[in-house]
Amino acid sequence: MKIHRTHVLTIALLGVLASGSAAAQTELAPQAKQETETTAEAANAEARVARDEAQVARQAAHAASAASAGGAVTADGAAQAKVSAYIADQASIDAKTAATTAVDAADRADRASDAVDGNTAEPLGALVAANRAANRTSAATAAAGVDAVVAEAAAQDARDAVAEPAPAPKPMAAPVPAAVVITSGPGDSIVGDYKINFAALDKKGNGELTRAEVKSNPTLTAEFKAVDSNHDGRLSKHELEGWR
Numbered sequence: 001m002k003i004h005r006t007h008v009l010t011i012a013l014l015g016v017l018a019s020g021s022a023a024a025q026t027e028l029a030p031q032a033k034q035e036t037e038t039t040a041e042a043a044n045a046e047a048r049v050a051r052d053e054a055q056v057a058r059q060a061a062h063a064a065s066a067a068s069a070g071g072a073v074t075a076d077g078a079a080q081a082k083v084s085a086y087i088a089d090q091a092s093i094d095a096k097t098a099a100t101t102a103v104d105a106a107d108r109a110d111r112a113s114d115a116v117d118g119n120t121a122e123p124l125g126a127l128v129a130a131n132r133a134a135n136r137t138s139a140a141t142a143a144a145g146v147d148a149v150v151a152e153a154a155a156q157d158a159r160d161a162v163a164e165p166a167p168a169p170k171p172m173a174a175p176v177p178a179a180v181v182i183t184s185g186p187g188d189s190i191v192g193d194y195k196i197n198f199a200a201l202d203k204k205g206n207g208e209l210t211r212a213e214v215k216s217n218p219t220l221t222a223e224f225k226a227v228d229s230n231h232d233g234r235l236s237k238h239e240l241e242g243w244r
Helices: 005-019 022-069 075-117 123-162 218-222
Strands: none
Touching: 022 075, 022 123, 075 123
8 A cells, every 4th residue: 555755654653642641632632733724735736647547447437438439340349349348337336436536535635624613623533533534545546547448458459459469470472393395306415516418328218317328427337327317227318417
């Protein structure tokens, strides 16, 4: 529980008044009256804080209610917003109750101060009453502050619940393998610009050269298989285009 420096001084003064002689109590009466007034002022200041906290909680409850009533993108979001709005509303009610308690306690401290000022109450009794009221005000103000925090958090939860969820990341496309193209064509020759006399080699005159007919050309013999693109064992004029 929060205890003010004023309350600490009050406790010390109460000890003196309670244990001292009548003469001591009479001598300390003016100080007791001053302490009672100071305690009442502190209680009123805390009561104002409690009212402010209740106002914060009430505004948060209204915001949560508006968010819930505005509709949500998803059914789950709507349900969560409704729950959050209820929590904020209950916290607002609790904060208002705490603020009322703080104000009532501060009023009691004021009455104690007024009584001792008007000499309708003895200083010791007034100081005790004011001190108790101030402590009650402090406790109620702290409770109102907690309720305000709860209400604000619930309001934020309600806003988050109705907001459109972030889009899910797009799945990465699987890599497409490069197309493999298989072509059929003449084999590579190691001597692309080599020249031959096709007519001289074509002993049969049938427009084709066999292995036997190209034996006299060592290079063409070595590359016969590469040049024979259709693998029929014969070299046509077309297959020997680069050799003519």
